[in-house]
Amino acid sequence: MGFPLLSLIILTPAAGAAVLIFLRGDDAVRWTALGVTLVDLALTVVLLAGFDTATHEMQFTEARPWVPALGITYALGVDGISALFVFLTALLGSVSVLASWVAIDRRVKAFMISLLAMQALMLGVFSALDMFLFYVCWEAMLIPMYLIIGVWGGEGRVYAAFKFFLYTLAGSLLFLVGVIVLYFQGGETFDMLALMQQDLPFEVQSWLFFAFLVAFAVKVPMVPVHTWLPDAHVQAPTAGSIILAGVLLKMGAYGFLRFSLPMLPEATLYYSTLMLAISALAIVYGGFLALAQDDLKKLVAYSSISHMGFVTLGIFALNARGLEGSILQMFNHGITTGALFLFVGLIYERTHTRSIAEYGGLMKVAPVYTAFLALFTLSSMALPGTNAFVGELLVLSGAFGANLAFGAVAILGATLSAAYLLGMYRKVALGPIRVHAGPTPRDVNARELAAILPLAAFVLWVGLYPKPFLDIIDTSVTHLLVEVQSRGRSQ
């Protein structure tokens, strides 16, 4: 066991949160939080730089006994499926701190502590190799997120936070049941890698598949358990939305990749068509809902449902293009939707409205803002040359390979995304200047630009040269597919 880099990555924000307790003064808190997240970001860059793309084995592994009596270990590691998300979490962590700089003006310390705690737990989820550890982080995440929405949210924050909590808790309870069943059926171990080698009877796999499905579907979210998402997003502060859309939604899809596919391959193959159907439904349904929104935040929230539908569509296409595309698309969605929520937050800070109808001609008063908004809007609608196009092409290509009909339905969703996103941009940025009563909104400042630029860079980098990212994903996905196909059919 080498240098415990993953532990360091997880503990840095945790330790940072602890340090914040003793600090006084809002600015000291902000700068410290930013420093902590930047250090953490640098550490994840080190992780990616040292990542070996040639193997599907877990890397940077650590294992320490935790509760030996129950076989619980503190086991960490990343492979090509999780590595990018560790990086994405740290990146959006820094962006979130920057996004909260002035937007959060009361109880700053408590907010930043929640944010950092959240980050540590999310990193824990993505690097846990012990099912118990995974579950603990998964559940504990609820608390800081609940606080972020419930304390610093908008007018209806209490309702939204409660709804968010109830939905995810309901899902988590089934997840817990699944974990316990898996523990006993899988040879009384919490070791996820060992569980991936178990060949459970089909009946058990089926029950577990649906227990996990509910848990993960709430997080993704898939239709029809998506209704908490718009409420949570609209009420959450900007940073909360960024984390929610950027990272939290990915956890559901990540759960499918870590649990359902490798541990329940037979059930996965058996129910894949059903999953494709639900995914296609989410793509189109989310798209139509987004089309009908006047609230900017709701529009982006519903577009997330549609875009995450592409992700699950790619996963359950169960071929290399689909899977690689969906993992890449999760990363892309984190970047792009994170950025869009940031932009909604920026304009809300200035005008105190999110109603699209109240905007117009922003390009004339805030050219830099609208130029970057254009980039992220186009990225979200997957224009060729941007990150999402690469992912979308791979996912669709994989989906067509699995099932032509669902591929065709997904195309409809892609068309809808162009409609609602371009329509939104036209109304907000172009036309005669029509800004809500109050002072003319100023353009972005240096701090805001510091949050925007890295995200913009990833939009173009992944869009034009996605090879480094796909290289990270490729080997692990190929291995996962071989496992699913061989063990899923052998029985």
Place this chain on the structure above:
Amino acid sequence: MDPVLSIRPLIAIAIAGLAALAILVLHKREKLRDLVSPVAALAMFVTVMSMAPTVLSGGTVELRLFEILPGVDFAFRADALGMVFATVSSLLWIMAAFYSIGYMRHLHEHAQTRFFACFATSLAAAVGGAFAANLFTLVIFYELLSLVTYPLVYHHEDEEAWKGSRKYLVYLMGASKSALLAALALTYQIAGSLDFLAGGLLSADDASAALLTVVYFCYLFGFAKAAVMPLHAWLPAAMVAPTPVSALLHAVAVVKMGVFCVLRVVFHVFGVGLVGELGLGIATAYLVSFTIVVASVYALTRDDLKARLAYSTVSQLSYIVLGAVLLSPIAITGGIIHIAAHAFSKITLFFCAGSIYCASGKRNISDMAGIGRRLPWTMGAFFVASLSMIGVPPTAGFVSKWYLAQGSVQAGEMAFLAVLLVSSVLNAAYFLPVSYVAFFGEAAAGEGSARVREIPLVTIPLVVTAILSVLMGIFPGYFLTLAEGVVR
């Protein structure tokens, strides 16, 4: 012949891209800013032509940058078909650059920096598309072209402009986010690559005939810039743009990008063999014949000169596609050289429409009685370009129509010979009255003639393009050689 490896295709694109940046930087220094476009246009044309000897002798100039996806590179290749498009675009940009300055200054148009910057970027996109070596690279430039022409279409920012530009974007983006996206994903799924290959990327063994047929039509309609009916309505809507935009972009760069993409798909994705095998050639030929005739009839009924020209463009674009899908070597040659012939003549006609508007503020043909006596150069050029559109020797349009007619005979499809004849009559019917009214019509009483006179910076470019229309008719060698290079 081995491909020549060179960075020149990228340089040609970069020149226009950098020009756009320079225009933005120089937004406060108008004279210097206006100089950028003509200089860049010249430089781009020279760069493009530096590749001509290689391509004319049957070679290609290639540049491979890096891998995007397995089987898909970010790569450029200047081949015969690409050279036709690139030559026409870069050459006519020179004329359009001067013309735009004259036009925009004379009318004191607003937002000129945005206008010239978007204009230059459009050219980068057009030439990027011409030199793209695979579908992925091509669609990047294809979509870029849709985007950067959008501000040019809504340029006037009035009610009409917003309406027209909205239609423009809805049609183009709608088609590409539905049909084109599906076609790309399916092609990648079927072939595992998106490269252009001589003889075609796809083959009949790869997938069922039904699926391949679906993919084919997804491309045909996905590339809505080709304006094949029923996806043509964006083009007349785009006429709300200032006339230089209508001239270079909506008669040359944008619409030719559309037909160019269709031709790429027919020749280098499906291949002439597969298109014939699936029976798609004749099906498409009937489809575009419908467009040719119906769009001409629409043109007849339009009194607004630009609208008439727009419908004429819809019709003429389908000539190019018709030539390609007849699949006989001579017809293909005719289709390809019509890219150039139509470009030279139609840009002249639009330039003339702009010149009339600059000089007199008139748009409707019925108001143009007698205007030829006051705008002799403009209306003279208009007459010459009209003859080329009708296909009268010795103009450029005659050469392409000759080949198209011969080609349909070679393909054994007499029906399309009839289409060509009928549409030629229709062309004459909607073009010649304009010249007749202009030269022989009686100006309405009370119209002072003092203020109506031609603007040099607007008139000289249109005379040059009119001359080009004739020159190409007399010396079609360059484009013929390229077209034969595609057929080979």
